[in-house]
Amino acid sequence: MINAVLVFNNNGQPRLSKFYSQIDVNLQQRLLSEIFTLVANRPPSACNFLPLPPLLQKTSSEALSDTDQPTRIIYRHYATLYFIIIADDLESELGLLDLIQVFVECLDRIFENVCELDLIFNFETLHQVLAEMIQGGGVVEVDRATIVESVKKAAKVTKRPQAMLPDTTPRAGSPSSGRSTPPVSMGHRGSFTSYVLSLG
């Protein structure tokens, strides 16, 4: 089971938070900031696994395998954004790393050179992409083309107001002054090893 998917930027501001178990809003925020503290101090060369933050650590040393405890936190850092997945040990660590990659590549296909601002102004789309990939904590689709297609098709069904469409988001018009995170392409393609080869 995947317990949560989080996206936040280099300053720890949340851009997406999706919890697959119901927890209190305040706890969500605490968890977010604890994870941010952990992740922010890591050098780029470090591995992509985080130790459990205090909030998730268990008091007693119980057998890990018998419970649904989240045991692994996997992250990837793209330009200005951190993508985090919290999962238990029925998920494959390396597989999840690829899952993040799939997620980002899907976003990239949808937004064409996705950047943080795209995600801010289209956070609903962000949720949709995620929902096509992960449903209730289980991975439902990993094929990029299928995911993108589903999201786009669903967008056609909606007669959404122009401003909401991803393609017409007035990216340039947004006040990016005083913003520490200028629109930078995530430039990730090919820069990561894929651990699950069937991706392509």
Add this chain to the structure above:
Amino acid sequence: MFEKSLYDLIRGLRAHKGNEKAYIAQSLQECRTEAKSNDMDIKCAAILKLIYLEMFGYSMSWASFHVLEVMSSQKFVQKRVGYLAAVQSFRLDTDVLMLATNLLKKDLSSPNQFELSLAINGLSHIVSPSLARDLTPDLIAKMNHSNPYIRKKAVLVMYKIFLQFPEALRTSFPRLRERLEDNDETVISATVNVICELARKNPKNYLPLAPQLFKLLTTSKNNWMTIKIIKLFASLTPLEPRLVKKLVPPISNIIKTTPAMSLLYECINGLISGGLLTYLADTPDGEDLATLCVNKLRGFLVVEGDSNLKYVALLALTKLTKTHGYLVAAEKDVILECIDDEDVSIRLRALELVVGMVDVEILQQVVGRLLRQLKPVSQQELEEEERREREREYEEDEEDGEEELTTKAPEGRKAGAVSLPDDYKDGVIRRILEMCSKDTYANMPDFEWYIDVLVQLVRYCPGESTKGGGAGQGLDDEDFEEAFMAGGGKVDVGEEIGRELRNVAVRVKTVRRPATEAAELLVGRSSTMFPASGGGGRRVLLAAAWLVGEFAEHLRNPNETIDSLLQTSNASLPPDVVATYVQTIPKVYSYLTSNDSIAWTPQRKSVVTLLTNRVVEFLESLSSSPHLEVQERAVGFLEIFRLAKEAIAEQPANGAVYKDGDEEGLQDEYDPPLILTQAIPSLFHGFELNPVAPRAQRKVPVPDNLDLDAAINPQLAFLLSSADYDAGTVEDVDFAGAKAADEEFEKFYYQKPVVIVETAAQRIDRAAATAGNHTTEKNHGSYQSGEDTYLDPDIVARRKAERRERNKDDPFYIGSNATSGRTSPNPLGGEHFDIDSIPIMKLELGDGGVDLVKGSVRGGAAVPRVKVEIAGDEGEGEDDGEEKAVATAGGVGSMRRKGKKGRGRDILNVDSSNLVGFSLEEPEEDLLAQEEDVAKAKKEVEKLRGEMARAAERVRVASTQQTIEVAPTVSQQPTEVAKKKKKKPVKDDDGGDGETKKVKKKKKKDGTTTAGEPLVAVGGAGEEEAEETKPVVKKKKKKRRSSIAEAGGGAGEDAR
């Protein structure tokens, strides 16, 4: 239109840098009004804004009704927003959830696949027991939907349904099983996913699927799914060992051929965690497989630049050490490299692994590496740092030299580039202690070395977690409590080091002296032995002070020690340390003064008087301590010392002038006062302390000739009484049986079990013999000469001096020439070999030499180059099974507790206790019982009625229906509650023949609950609501019936 859209809100937020809070508060206020608007567009926009703000921690739980309104919108865009809001904000206790049933039902039957998928996805988040129950039939139908896009989602959502409503598992399992044969790969993948989750809860149910899964494993091209299948098999194999043989060929085939790292890793992982390797442990196949795994993992470790692979490889190796430790140990070269990896996560993993695989040969090497890590910066850097620091402001004592340098270390590090987090340092120290003390020091080659390491570790202790009053400033009891709480109840690492020191001193008699001397150093130079900042490691004094007191006879310089114990600044140490000090002072005092063979001369008298006065003074200062423990001990001893003071004053000294007035009056021989020679020492005399296992008391053996069931044997009384008295006082007992028993008893209690450790000599011999072939160890392989790279110079110097001293008497030892001017170990260089790096010379004589030296006075007397006796815990062993049973029982208990209490601690935990042990088949005996026990059911109904009153207290009425919480841990609690609810109105509905109807219902209920389960009575307010709920309930009832029939059929089929 003045309403803001989400777009405006985000722009606004960005425009209001600095006072976002106010802006958000204002926006929230607007949202509140907008959400109430009749215009759906406005309402929807408001909800969308609220979702956005919720991400930043502004709860939108108040808007749940409006969310529901938006969910039921006709427009897909709005509906989608509504569902998103529900997903993000609804909780199990959200009351409008009750109203969502029909809406979801409607959306689940939508012809639009996107609406349908929206509803399924939404349901996967918000599903509650009642929603699960009501929607199961719809979802089961969707599992056969023509569109794979829907099928995969429907399959996946079923797991969430099962969690809330386990009965659905019985109904839907046949369908689920069909999906394994689906023609769409993603659907199969989703099915495997669900079964994988389910199989962990109760693997037994899914064994029949093995052939299908096996086929998938061999044919699948989808790595994602293969990974899941392997994980799934890892849950199944422990139950069905025959699977192992079948699985090994395909899995090893994958290991050999797959190009995907993740799959490769998961195969290895599955082999380990599925117990396949354990099962095959001593077969050639198993060995081959294990070797293959280890080789692959080694490959992971040596891959350049991929730290993720390193990390997972270490994880897998750690698991593998339990069964194939020797294979893992063979890879120690690469593993040890990881201890020094730049990535702290990897280091920690490696550390964990190393603790598991460490043995006599590599212990010192590993500890050396770790100490080197803890060592802040290299010596030169340190000096530079120091100089810079001095230039800046420090005008401190420069003559302190070496000591200063090391104690300044933490500060230097702070400025330096290499900074290790404190918790890492803390962890490393704990690991060092753990691996050194493992199995009662089974791996310890050299205890003196260990003591030096311990002293060194004290200096590396990270600061205390609460620095409240700064270093040196004592903390209040409460503060301490808090500090402990903050540290997760962990014992301070300094205290841990102290425990080790004490443990070694108590267990290993031969190093008691060096250990006590180390403690003496710690107590005596406490200001320089510890890190300068943070007050870390100070708690080592707890054990150090105890050691100094208990083994005062081993003190190098007792006078100086008591001096440092009596320093007034000690009062500011942590209270429990001070309390130990109070206890220690009389012990050392007693050691100093109790010797009655020393003549009671005037000088002696004045020295003792002086000392006593100081003790009294010190204790007086503590007798008003705010800490109870300190105060109580201080006051108690204060009285004794006041008595002693008086006695000393009254006791005339030999050759004293004042009393007799006679200059040559030596005819009167005066002994030291009895209170010094008898009274005070007797406070501390007793049996020698031996380590005792925590559960030893329970293991005192029952003598053979004692029958506990018979009348109490006189011998027992004797045994009991003899336990209270000194062994010497029992001579007068005459019967022989008792004596024999007594002896046994004595043996058990007072003689130590002896653990014989291979001599360091043999070990190093072996190491030397193998050193030739071990080229890889060139740089890290030297066992002794590397010491000064991780021990501080003063410790190294002391070690060397001790060694020299020790070897003085050794005719075979090549003494170090005083003129040789050894500076540093120089293994390559010309004539100056480091003598210490040639241990072989003295090893040759091992056992013979020591007997000669044994009785000698000091220094080398009891060098543990011989067999070291390590006292094991008394009463250890035997009923480990029981211990384990207790442990696991405790574990299970706590797990249950967790399941019940839920989100408090384990916030992300999915409560799946419903599914644990849930069987697919309806328990048969229940079906039988159902037929027969109508009478019993009747009785139970009566009982239920009686309990209703009690249950009513726990019932909460929420809007139209009641939510019921039942305290006890009934695994199928929700469903029972649900049925109860249904039952009630039905009864009212039927009116007259309610009684018989009720019994029938009861029967049905029995069919779905397990046998001995306590029936929980609930209900309560059912009566009043009957009128309103009637129609709905009737419908439900019908459905329920059909589904149960289906369930029965399904189960039957399955059984066949």
